[in-house]
Amino acid sequence: MPIKNNFVATSFQGYGFSEFKESKVGFAYAKNFGPRLTLGLKTTYHQLKIAGYGVTTGFSLDAGAYYQLTKELAFGAFAANVSKQNYTNKETSVYIPVSYNIGLSYSPNDKVLVAATINKVLKERVDVGIGIDYQIIPFFGLRGGLTVNPFKQYCGFGLKYKHFTLDMASVFDANLGYSPQMAISYAF
Amino acid sequence: MRSKILAFLILGISVSAGYAQNQEEVEIKDIIESVAENLPEDYDMTELTEVLSRLKKRPINLNNTSVDELKNLVFLSPLQISNFFNHLRENGELLDVMELQAIDGFDTETIQRLIPFVTIHQNLLINELKLKDILQKAENDLFIRYARTLQKLKGFNDLSGNKYLGTPERLQLRYRYHFDDVVTASFTIDKDAGEKFISKPFDFYSGNISILKQGRIKKLVIGDYTLQFGQGLTLWSGFSFGKGPDVTTTVKKDLGLRAYTSSNEYAFFRGAATTISLRKNFEFTPFVSLRNLDASQTLDIEGNLIQSTINQTGLHRTPTEIKNKNTLSQLVLGTVLQYNTNTLNIGAIAYKTQFDDRFISQAALYDHFSFTGKSLTNLGFFYNYSFKNIYFFGEGAKSLKSGIAFNSGALISLSRTTSLALLYRNYAKDYHCFFNQGTSESSEPTNEKGLYAGLNIIPNKQWSVSFYADYFQFPWLKYRTDAPSKGYEILSQTAYSPSKAFKILLRYKLEMKQQNTDLELPLNFLESVKKEGYRMEVNWQMNKNWKFQNRLEISQYQKGNAKRELGYLFYQDINSPTFFKKMNGNARIAYFNVPTYNSRIYAYEDDVLYSFAFGMYNGKGIRSYINLKYKFDQRFDF
Structure with missing residues (x-):
């Protein structure tokens, strides 16, 4: 705010x-x-x-x-x-x-x-990460990324509607498999 | 390892026109090194360099070109090619080459690389074939190359009972005939070091005649040829790029049928093939090939000859190698049907490979799913489609009665400066194919699943950043890996070039894989193997005539909890396009200290004209070379 x-x-x-x-x-x-x-x-x-x-x-x-x-x-x-x-x-x-x-x-x-x-x-250990956010259409964006230590891959998307943002993501770890995450935010 | 002294000699005679300048070699070398990272050692890249040198002599007319023609420029990505045609469609013909700057994905470096190979002026077209012209107006090129290692190699005396029978010289002769890209012919003979001169004067002969662009017949090759289609999963003979610092090289650019001009003795077809245009956008490529391959054969209980692998090296030095030469006959018969437009390409492949002797699987468990039998039928379907700023590509392949392999990916131009490559692959452990060059981590694209993601950012003229990560799984066992395994590879590279005369490059590469433990245990377990590589390279130019390159490369290898190994290489290159008027040349002195093969380092080495190599540095020592060229006149140089 x-x-x-x-x-x-x-x-x-x-x-x-x-x-x-x-x-x-x-x-x-x-x-x-x-x-x-x-x-x-x-x-x-x-x-x-x-x-x-x-x-x-x-x-x-x-x-x-x-x-x-x-x-x-x-x-x-x-x-x-x-x-x-x-x-x-x-x-x-x-x-x-x-x-x-x-x-x-x-x-x-x-x-x-x-x-x-x-x-x-x-x-x-020191970890290095890289990620990309690509807004394909004005209210929808795709994301992807990874971290090196430990090696994990991430992918997700974000939806924007008026002041609300909904973010969904999933982490893939070679040993632990998938774990999903969700976030909702409101900006004034 | 002892330091090696190599001496090379070259003799080049160009009868009608054309000589190569050193400047050209430098450009071509830069191009090859930027796209080819994981090439096999001593790979003959002549094919690639010849195509580029030829295009330099006869540049592509950008206002009258095709996707197929632009694919010859290895450094152009499929997305750039498709953007280029979109630009032409929307804006009409180019009036100036620099107009390319307006096209998405054409950064300054790409344009600089492109300029020597393209023009916007009309080439003279030859419509009618006349016998007189074929004889008189043609270009002939002849290269003879003689090489000999001054020190005696181990193989000539140290190997008891199986020593090299031949002479230590390496000899190569290439003859090329061109008649305005309508009729071409080539002839290559090659004798490797250690191979015999006697009986047949040369160990390897290859040649062909091809006719191009004649009515419905787009291409016709009689003799030795290569076929490259789709993403390489079903039918791809010869050379292909894999993962490299330029992320766009993961997308294969298939060139279809081509005459074979390399001296590699394995990856080609021998017979006849043609590409016929059936109707607008439809092409049909039937082919037939019959040749003999090298294999080590034994007898089964019924007295039939059997083998488990094909020997691909093409070396025939020892009594065993000579005995195995040309023992297995291979017949390949098939066809490819394609539908091509500038934005959409789809194709279907079907062919049969027939051997006269049976394949059996090796005793090792990791080889359990390999090909057995005498004949194999392969089917494939490939596509690529460009939509706005995205280029989709992929291929599905099936070997009848065994596995499936497929891959699918996209090349996305996120902005003018940023491009992203994604590739998913899934190759079954029992997918069989003798002409498989799909993008993969393993040398054989089978038994692998993986996801590759790469990013190129070229924000301005000075900077360029690239990054890729590849995650892979091997569902079945591999050589020295007695369990399903997985791993990943990461590469990141930054180049900074504040002026034309100076460039600095930093690269980091990490590879994690799993392998059997070195401990002597009743049961092998897997340990992680970590390989890291650091590279720093500086290129600088004193003036037009003197160019320098320094490189420092450090490699680290660690298996499990064992002590980390460290190897390094440092070299200084000097390159001079002209000195004493008619001379030009280059030289390198390298110092390396690499404890074992595990931490080996590869570096690109200059050789005589049309010949470059990736040298492997292992051991401790100094390695140096010097190449000199003297130009007698326009037609002849030494």
């Missing part, structure tokens, strides 16, 4: 099934500094529920920056859970991941976006 040069947003996320459930509620704030640079902050409230083991919660803080280099090229960077917060229950071995990410996007016209990222999740 834009308020002059400031933007606010909220998000809700759910993952898992009845025995293991992760939920997140986020609140984000971003501010434009001139026509090229945008900085943002996001706080997230995490809840983890495992059947028979109870519930634990935690807070995390993400920070990001976005810089429009040229009309076609944009550069972005963000760090997730910068303050290295964790779940309040110290016994759980599930932790809120700390990650550092940089990315570059290239958009030769208003239909095509190619993006590449380099991610480092703490205690894991």
Whole structure:
């Protein structure tokens, strides 16, 4: 929701099934500094529920920056859970991941976006990813991409209707098979 | 490995016209290296270079050309070709070659590469064939090539009981006759190092006569010829590009029937073939071929000769190789029917391959599904269709009484600067075909499923970025892999060229596959094999006469948890189109340190005119070569 040069947003996320459930509620704030640079902050409230083991919660803080280099090229960077917060229950071995990410996007016209990222999740290997979004017709776009470490392929589509966006995606992992994802968003 | 010193000599006589300039070789070399990445070692690329050199002498008239003709320019993608014809249809004839810049997908590099091979002016057409003209107005080219490794190769004395019987020289003679692209003939003889001179003076003879563009007969070849149709799953003899840094090469550009001019001794047909135009847009290509192949044969219990594989190397040096020469006769009989327009091509293939002796499968389990018997019938259907900015292509193939293979893909021009290639393939483990060159990870396009995605971005004159990822599965066992396996390959390349005189290229390639463990265990399990390659290359030009190239290539190999192997190659190339007026030449000095065959490095090497090779670097040492050419006059050079 834009308020002059400031933007606010909220998000809700759910993952898992009845025995293991992760939920997140986020609140984000971003501010434009001139026509090229945008900085943002996001706080997230995490809840983890495992059947028979109870519930634990935690807070995390993400920070990001976005810089429009040229009309076609944009550069972005963000760090997730910068303050290295964790779940309040110290016994759980599930932790809120700390990650550092940089990315570059290239958009030769208003239909095509190619993006590449380099991610480092703490205690894991550096991952490189690339993705394409191709808006075939004004309200429908196809997407595809992959990451290298581990090797995963992604494909999906996005539907736009007035202020609503519906995104569907599926991940294919050579060892784990397919896992689908869905997101709905509303922009003012 | 010891460093090798090679000496080459070439003698070229062009009787009527035409000589090659060094500049031409440089361009052709760049083109070949950009499209051919995974070529077999020592592959004879003469066919390709000859076609390009010929087009340079007789450029294609862009205002009067065909899809088939433009397909000869290997660096043009099918999408570019189809965009080109769309442009002609909408805007009429080109008035200037630079008008190409207005066509989608024609970046500066493509146009620069294209210019030497095209024109917009009318070629002189010859409508009537007269015997007098055929004799007098023709072009004749003769090349004789003699090569000898100065050091004695191991095979001449070290191999006890099975040493090379022949002489160490390599000799090649090529003769080409052209009469304005209406009548052509060629004759090639070849003797490899280690092969005998005696009995028959040369080990390999090949030749043909062809007549082109005569009424309904579009092409007629008598002698040795090649056939390339669709995506190569059913009928494709000879050379084909696979995955490479230019992502558009995954789409095969079939050239149909062509005269065979290469010195490779396996991949061709011998007999007669013709392409006849039946009515508008319909073409019919019947062919027949009868020849002898090399095979190692044994007797079965009934006393009949049997074999399990065909030997494709064409080398006849040792007593065994000589004994196996021409032992198996092969008859191929079939036809192709095509419907072609500038946007849609569909075709159907049917042919039968008949051998006089029976094939049996080898004892190894991975070979369980290979071809057995004496005869095989193959059927295929292929298509390609361009719709707006998308080029669809694919082929389905069936070997009767055994498996199916198919692939399907699209080449999409996302924007003027960005193009995307996608290809899905599924080749059954029991799909049999003797002329199969489908895009694949394995050398044989069977027993494989995969998805390939590639992206080319050329945002401006200075930069070019390409990237591809290929994921593959092998449902049945493979050589040294005792279980179904899978893997992937990733390549990413960036080139930056701030001016015409300077270019830097960075490339990274990663390949992950599975292979039997090296441990001595009662039961083999699979371990992952990781190969990585890093390349940095700098091209710079001091002035018109001196060009330099430096390359550093690093390769890494790691199997399972074993120690990582590291190999590297560094070379310096010098190239001079002219010095001392009549001389030109090029030279390389390379230092390499590669611990084992696993981390081997390939690099393209210059050779004498019309001859390029991919050299393999393995071991430790220095390898160098120098090529010089002296031009006596317009017709003769040495």
